[in-house]
Amino acid sequence: MIKLVWIAISIVGAAGLGAIALSRGETINSLWIVAAALCLYALSYRFYALWIAAKVLVTDSTRATPAERFDNGRDFTPTNKWVTFGHHFAAIAGPGPLVGPTLAAQFGYLPGTLWILIGSVLGGCVQDMVILFFSTRRDGRSLGQMARDELGPLGGAAALAGTLSIMVILISVLGLVVVNALKHSPWGTSTVAATIPIAVFIGLYMRHLRPGRVLEASLIGVALLLLSVASGGWIDHQPQLRALFNFDAMTLVWLVIGYGFIAAVLPVWLLLAPRDYLSTYMKLGTVVALAVAILVMHPEIRMPAVTRFIDGTGPIFAGKLFPFVFITIACGAISGFHSLISSGTTPKLIANERDIPMIGYGGMMLESFVAIMAMVAATVLDPGVFFAINSPAGLVGHGFEAVSKISSWGFSVTLDEMQTLAHEMGEESLFARTGGAPSLAVGMASIFGNAFGREFLSIWYHFAIMFEAVFILTTLDAGTRVGRFMLQDLLGNFAKPLGNTSWYPSVLLTSAAIVASWGYFLYIGVIDPNGGVNLLWPLFGISNQVLAAIALTVATGILIKSGKAKYAWVTGLPLAWLSFITTSASLEKLTSADARIGFYAAADQLAEKLSLGKLPAAKAEIAPQIIFNLHLDAALTIFFVAVLWVVIFEMLRVSFRKTIGLPVPPLSESPHIPSRLVEDWVRD
Amino acid sequence: MKKLWKLIRRLSGDDAYERYLAHLKSFHPDREPLDRKAFFREEMDRKWTGVRRCC
Numbered sequence: 037m038i039k040l041v042w043i044a045i046s047i048v049g050a051a052g053l054g055a056i057a058l059s060r061g062e063t064i065n066s067l068w069i070v071a072a073a074l075c076l077y078a079l080s081y082r083f084y085a086l087w088i089a090a091k092v093l094v095t096d097s098t099r100a101t102p103a104e105r106f107d108n109g110r111d112f113t114p115t116n117k118w119v120t121f122g123h124h125f126a127a128i129a130g131p132g133p134l135v136g137p138t139l140a141a142q143f144g145y146l147p148g149t150l151w152i153l154i155g156s157v158l159g160g161c162v163q164d165m166v167i168l169f170f171s172t173r174r175d176g177r178s179l180g181q182m183a184r185d186e187l188g189p190l191g192g193a194a195a196l197a198g199t200l201s202i203m204v205i206l207i208s209v210l211g212l213v214v215v216n217a218l219k220h221s222p223w224g225t226s227t228v229a230a231t232i233p234i235a236v237f238i239g240l241y242m243r244h245l246r247p248g249r250v251l252e253a254s255l256i257g258v259a260l261l262l263l264s265v266a267s268g269g270w271i272d273h274q275p276q277l278r279a280l281f282n283f284d285a286m287t288l289v290w291l292v293i294g295y296g297f298i299a300a301v302l303p304v305w306l307l308l309a310p311r312d313y314l315s316t317y318m319k320l321g322t323v324v325a326l327a328v329a330i331l332v333m334h335p336e337i338r339m340p341a342v343t344r345f346i347d348g349t350g351p352i353f354a355g356k357l358f359p360f361v362f363i364t365i366a367c368g369a370i371s372g373f374h375s376l377i378s379s380g381t382t383p384k385l386i387a388n389e390r391d392i393p394m395i396g397y398g399g400m401m402l403e404s405f406v407a408i409m410a411m412v413a414a415t416v417l418d419p420g421v422f423f424a425i426n427s428p429a430g431l432v433g434h435g436f437e438a439v440s441k442i443s444s445w446g447f448s449v450t451l452d453e454m455q456t457l458a459h460e461m462g463e464e465s466l467f468a469r470t471g472g473a474p475s476l477a478v479g480m481a482s483i484f485g486n487a488f489g490r491e492f493l494s495i496w497y498h499f500a501i502m503f504e505a506v507f508i509l510t511t512l513d514a515g516t517r518v519g520r521f522m523l524q525d526l527l528g529n530f531a532k533p534l535g536n537t538s539w540y541p542s543v544l545l546t547s548a549a550i551v552a553s554w555g556y557f558l559y560i561g562v563i564d565p566n567g568g569v570n571l572l573w574p575l576f577g578i579s580n581q582v583l584a585a586i587a588l589t590v591a592t593g594i595l596i597k598s599g600k601a602k603y604a605w606v607t608g609l610p611l612a613w614l615s616f617i618t619t620s621a622s623l624e625k626l627t628s629a630d631a632r633i634g635f636y637a638a639a640d641q642l643a644e645k646l647s648l649g650k651l652p653a654a655k656a657e658i659a660p661q662i663i664f665n666l667h668l669d670a671a672l673t674i675f676f677v678a679v680l681w682v683v684i685f686e687m688l689r690v691s692f693r694k695t696i697g698l699p700v701p702p703l704s705e706s707p708h709i710p711s712r713l714v715e716d717w718v719r720d
Numbered sequence: 721m722k723k724l725w726k727l728i729r730r731l732s733g734d735d736a737y738e739r740y741l742a743h744l745k746s747f748h749p750d751r752e753p754l755d756r757k758a759f760f761r762e763e764m765d766r767k768w769t770g771v772r773r774c775c
């Protein structure tokens with residue numbers, strides 16, 4: 037009977053994938069994509085994840101986990117697997133899987149969808165699960181510590197450097213997404229601004245009014261957030277109030293930078309923690325609502341399977357399908373950042389090793405599904421509209437110029453259509469809103485609008501913008517804070533007081549340093565002539581994939597060292613693929629002669645124009661900054677690739693020594709202590 | 721229904737103080753428990769010292 041069910045699932049999945057891959061008609065229904073995804077997840081969980089757990093990792097349900105051995109009722113606590121799953125998913129799922137697929141939709145729906153599906157079940161889910169397992173076996177130690185213990189100090193330093201730089205790039209690119217979504221949008225800006233006092237109020241409520249009443253405080257907060265979306269619409273109709281919230285991109289950059297600094301130095305309970313509660317509920321609620329709406333509406337996908345832009349001339353970001361689709365979609369397929377969570381808070385909650393596949397592999401499956409839904413929301417838009425929203429003005433021009441250029445690519449769109457749409461969404465204009473958030477919001481608004489009532493389109497749109505902005509700002513706060521801790525840790529080696537995380541001068545200094553680093557890239561992203569997304573997103577993708585490759589390298593090294601070389605391909609194959617794509621993408625970013633792809637080519641082109649006096653005064657003034665930045669980006673790319681190969685060679689060296697019988701750093705696995713919880717463990 | 725409510729409270733951290741009291745009672749009966757306010761103050765600081773959120 038069970039077998040028949042699995043056969044049925046395989047057939048449906050194969051039919052779905054077949055329909056996606058072979059459909060060459062006008063449109064395809066999004067239900068095929070959703071069905072194929074769900075079946076593929078079910079099959080790979082049952083036949084791959086559980087196989088890895090049983091044969092490769094050999095999870096042992098009689099072994100006491102760190103949560104049991106170090107139980108302190110707080111961070112180490114044996115926890116019900118569904119609760120752990122909830123915490124783990126809330127921690128790994130950020131705005132990344134919403135943005136990446138939207139940008140990659142310029143290649144058509146097919147390449148991105150296939151990479152999300154295959155990349156996750158063979159790469160991302162495996163990474164999250166094996167790192168979670170190895171960390172659980174090592175008292176919940178972090179990736180950096182495991183790299184140091186298993187591969188030596190070089191591996192540890194590389195993991196730390198990689199993490200710090202990915203954080204900076206990540207925050208700057210997310211800041212750019214917010215800036216592009218809010219520029220000249222008084223409705224959006226006032227709503228997002230209102231979330232700050234709301235979060236502070238909730239913070240005070242949870243601390244002083246009713247200490248620790250998390251649920252009721254969150255409910256009040258969510259109600260206030262929804263109210264702020266509606267009142268933003270009212271503000272939008274008051275000419276005087278409206279002007280107060282109507283900012284250009286550069287002003288928003290300074291506001292975001294100022295906000296980031298203040299949020300990083302304020303106590304967590306006042307802003308960061310309450311904002312995080314609110315964004316978590318918004319995130320879960322919206323994801324569920326989107327899934328229901330897609331299932332109910334099952335809209336037709338209007339984007340072609342593959343567009344002409346696979347040749348590298350895409351307006352959203354430049355570069356050929358290979359390798360750039362794999363760089364653009366990191367979160368949702370495989371995200372190195374997850375390895376920090378899988379070796380951070382989650383392993384301290386695992387009650388029993390047998391829960392690991394469900395939490396590690398399953399959590400990532402759910403994130404991958406979020407990415408699939410983002411892809412659906414982006415591709416149900418009319419392609420002409422999609423490109424009009426996402427193409428930077430520097431490339432396609434403004435208004436009429438933009439629509440004629442986009443129509444000339446074969447994606448017809450009219451000025452009228454764009455104005456009606458902007459009006460429906462309660463915005464002045466939707467042209468050149470790069471960064472993915474606005475087009476995703478339009479897609480979500482149209483899906484929600486069809487499912488729950490079209491008269492509220494502008495409310496749905498701004499709800500979606502608020503939802504994305506709120507949890508981007510949470511990532512921004514939390515990331516700045518983590519960056520600050522890492523920097524303090526690092527500086528503490530040179531000057532003791534700087535390492536003290538509660539010494540205020542050090543807090544101010546290190547927070548300012550981190551904010552200045554991402555603020556710099558954010559600023560450059562806004563002034564870059566080819567659009568900041570084209571500049572920063574590939575850099576983010578490369579850094580995130582490099583971190584994933586480092587995690588997989590550590591895992592492969594551990595497998596080989598524990599005498600399981602015959603299974604090393606489980607992490608070795610995704611590692612080989614990731615190092616191949618990150619290295620080739622980096623080489624293209626460094627050597628391409630196309631100024632939209634190659635950093636050096638762009639710098640040379642700009643320098644030449646500058647020396648010939650071909651640039652208008654305003655552009656000539658910022659040109660030296662942009663040229664400097666392009667060289668900096670190139671240096672950063674070289675650094676990422678160098679870090680990656682250092683770690684890989686370190687792992688290969690250790691593995692080679694192990695194979696020929698030379699001494700290697702010993703496995704740092706903690707000894708087997710039988711669990712006392714096993715048989716009569718009452719799941720709470 | 722009751723189970724679901726318990727799960728929601730557990731997931732959101734609403735019951736953290738009760739779990740802390742229970743833990744103290746069974747493992748360290750000699751220690752004086754923190755009051756509700758002080759407990760949540762410490763809890764916030766502890767929670768936000770590592771990587772908690774991703775991209």
